[in-house]
Amino acid sequence: MPHYKKPDAGSWTQHYPELGTAPVDYTDSIDPAFYEKEREAIFKRTWLHVGRVERLPRTGSYFTKELPVLGTSLIIVKGGDGKIRAFHNVCRHRGNKLVWEDFPGEETEGTCRQFICKYHAWRYDLTGKLTFVQQEGEFFDLDKADYGLKEVPCEVWEGFVFINLNPQQTLAEYLGEFAAGLEGYPFGEMTEVYSYRAEVGSNWKIFIDAFAEFYHAPILHQKQAVKAEAEKLIGYGFEALHYELKSPHSMVSSWGGMAPPKDPTMVKPIERVLRSGLFGPWDRPAIDGLDTLPVALNPAGHRAWGQDSFEFFPNMTLLIWAPGWYLTYLYWPTAVDKHIFEANLYFVPPKNARERLAQELAAVTFKEYALQDANTLEATQTMLATRTVSEFPLCDQEILLRALHKEVGDRVKEYSDASAV
Known part of the structure; x- marks a missing residue:
C-alpha cells in the first residue's frame, strides 16, 4: 500500500x-x-453486501433481503454446518414468496429448523433441499431432489456477508x-x-x-x-x-x-x-x-x-x-x-x-x-x-x-x- x-x-x-x-x-x-x-x-x-454475520448467531438464524434492483428477494441463513447460504425467496411449487410475515414486501428475520411455505406447506431444510411435499402422491413423477431452493453465490469477508447473482470473480479477488x-x-x-x-x-x-x-x-x-x-x-x-x-x-x-x-x-x-x-x-x-x-x-x-x-x-x-x-x-x-x-x-x-x-x-x-x-x-x-x-x-x-x-x-x-x- x-x-x-x-x-x-x-x-x-x-x-x-x-x-x-x-x-x-x-x-x-x-x-x-x-x-x-x-x-x-x-x-x-457484482458482489453486494447484505448484512453482518452477527445477524446469524446460531444454526437456523436467517434474515430476508428485498432487492428491487435485482428483481428478487433473498433468504440468508446459517446452516448446521456453520456455512452461510443465500437463496431466492421463492417456493418451487407455485412461486409463492417463501419467508415473510404479515406484509410480503417487508424484510424479516428469525430462527427456524426448516422453511415452510404458507401456501401449500412445502418444506425446505437449511441447505435448501426440498424435504416434504403435501400430498406428494398427487404429483406426477416428482423427484424432490430436483426442486430445492435456488441458491445464490454467497461469501463472507471479515464478517461481512456478500451475495452475487452472477460472479465473475471470488469475493476476495473482487474486493482486492x-x-x-x-x-x-x-x-x-x-x-x-x-x-x-x-x-x-x-x-x-x-x-x-x-x-x-x-x-x-x-x-x-x-x-x-x-x-x-x-x-x-x-x-x-x-x-x-x-x-x-x-x-x-x-x-x-x-x-x-x-x-x-x-x-x-x-x-x-x-x-x-x-x-x-x-x-x-x-x-x-x-x-x-x-x-x-x-x-x-x-x-x-x-x-x-x-x-x-x-x-x-x-x-x-x-x-x-x-x-x-x-x-x-x-x-x-x-x-x-x-x-x-x-x-x-x-x-x-x-x-x-x-x-x-x-x-x-x-x-x-x-x-x-x-x-x-x-x-x-x-x-x-x-x-x-x-x-x-x-x-x-x-x-x-x-x-x-x-x-x-x-x-x-x-x-x-x-x-x-x-x-x-
Missing part, C-alpha cells in the same frame, strides 16, 4: 490520468434506459487490495449497532457523491460549529489527507476524530459531559486490534488522522473512525430517481450507562449531519431532470465522484457492446 502525499505541483486527480479533468456528464443519473443497463451490467454481476489491507481490524468486536433506513428521492450515485467528498463540509455543516470556528473552516476550505483508487474501488483519508478536542469551544456542553460527538466516543475501547492498525488505514501516516472512507463498488461505503468504531452506508436503487439508503453504526458493546449514552450521542449526531447531506439530494435530482445542464466541473477534492461515474459508464458501455454482438 503506497504511502505518499500530494506533491506541491499537480493534483490528486492527475495521479490518475485515465480519469481526465473535463466536466462530468450526469445524464447517467436521470436516464431510465441507462438505469436499466446499470441493473444488468453492474448490480446483477483495500480489503486485504483491512484484514485483522476488530470488526467482530463491534457488535452494538444503530441503524437508519430511508427512501430517498434521488439516483443512488447522487447520495454516494454526497458522502464521497468533504469539500462541502465547511459550508453545508457550518452551523454545527461555533461561529468563529465555522468562519475559520470556510476560510481554510477542505483538503483530505489522502486519496487512492484501486479500480473499481476507492478511498479517502481525512483528519478529525481527535479526542478530546483541544479547543473546548468546538464542542457542545453535552459532548463534553458524555465525551462523545460526531466522531464517536472520545475514549477508545480497550480491545485488541486498535493499537496496531492494518496497513490500509491512515495511508498517509498523518498524526491528525481521523477516519478512512472506503467506497466498495458499486454501493457500499465502509468508514472506519480513529477512536475505534465504524459504520457502513448502503445505497439500494429502486428506480432511476429513487433508492433506499441504509446506515449502520457499529460500536464495542458499552460496559456502563455513560458509555451507552456516549454511543447514543454519536448516533444521533451522525443522523443530524446525514440529514443535512441528504437534504440536498432531491433538489439536485429534480434539477438534473430538467436537463438544463448535464455536464458539471468537479474539483480535485471530488476525485472519488469522477471515478464512480467513469466506472459506471465504462461497465455499462462494455455490457452494451457485448450484448450487441
Whole structure:
C-alpha cells in the first residue's frame, strides 16, 4: 500500500490520468434506459453486501433481503454446518414468496429448523433441499431432489456477508487490495449497532457523491460549529489527507476524530459531559486490534488522522473512525430517481450507562449531519431532470465522484457492446 502525499505541483486527480479533468456528464443519473443497463451490467454481476454475520448467531438464524434492483428477494441463513447460504425467496411449487410475515414486501428475520411455505406447506431444510411435499402422491413423477431452493453465490469477508447473482470473480479477488489491507481490524468486536433506513428521492450515485467528498463540509455543516470556528473552516476550505483508487474501488483519508478536542469551544456542553460527538466516543475501547492498525488505514501516516472512507463498488461505503468504531452506508436503487439508503453504526458493546449514552450521542449526531447531506439530494435530482445542464466541473477534492461515474459508464458501455454482438 503506497504511502505518499500530494506533491506541491499537480493534483490528486492527475495521479490518475485515465480519469481526465473535463466536466462530468450526469445524464447517467436521470436516464431510465441507462438505469436499466446499470441493473444488468453492474448490480446483477457484482458482489453486494447484505448484512453482518452477527445477524446469524446460531444454526437456523436467517434474515430476508428485498432487492428491487435485482428483481428478487433473498433468504440468508446459517446452516448446521456453520456455512452461510443465500437463496431466492421463492417456493418451487407455485412461486409463492417463501419467508415473510404479515406484509410480503417487508424484510424479516428469525430462527427456524426448516422453511415452510404458507401456501401449500412445502418444506425446505437449511441447505435448501426440498424435504416434504403435501400430498406428494398427487404429483406426477416428482423427484424432490430436483426442486430445492435456488441458491445464490454467497461469501463472507471479515464478517461481512456478500451475495452475487452472477460472479465473475471470488469475493476476495473482487474486493482486492483495500480489503486485504483491512484484514485483522476488530470488526467482530463491534457488535452494538444503530441503524437508519430511508427512501430517498434521488439516483443512488447522487447520495454516494454526497458522502464521497468533504469539500462541502465547511459550508453545508457550518452551523454545527461555533461561529468563529465555522468562519475559520470556510476560510481554510477542505483538503483530505489522502486519496487512492484501486479500480473499481476507492478511498479517502481525512483528519478529525481527535479526542478530546483541544479547543473546548468546538464542542457542545453535552459532548463534553458524555465525551462523545460526531466522531464517536472520545475514549477508545480497550480491545485488541486498535493499537496496531492494518496497513490500509491512515495511508498517509498523518498524526491528525481521523477516519478512512472506503467506497466498495458499486454501493457500499465502509468508514472506519480513529477512536475505534465504524459504520457502513448502503445505497439500494429502486428506480432511476429513487433508492433506499441504509446506515449502520457499529460500536464495542458499552460496559456502563455513560458509555451507552456516549454511543447514543454519536448516533444521533451522525443522523443530524446525514440529514443535512441528504437534504440536498432531491433538489439536485429534480434539477438534473430538467436537463438544463448535464455536464458539471468537479474539483480535485471530488476525485472519488469522477471515478464512480467513469466506472459506471465504462461497465455499462462494455455490457452494451457485448450484448450487441
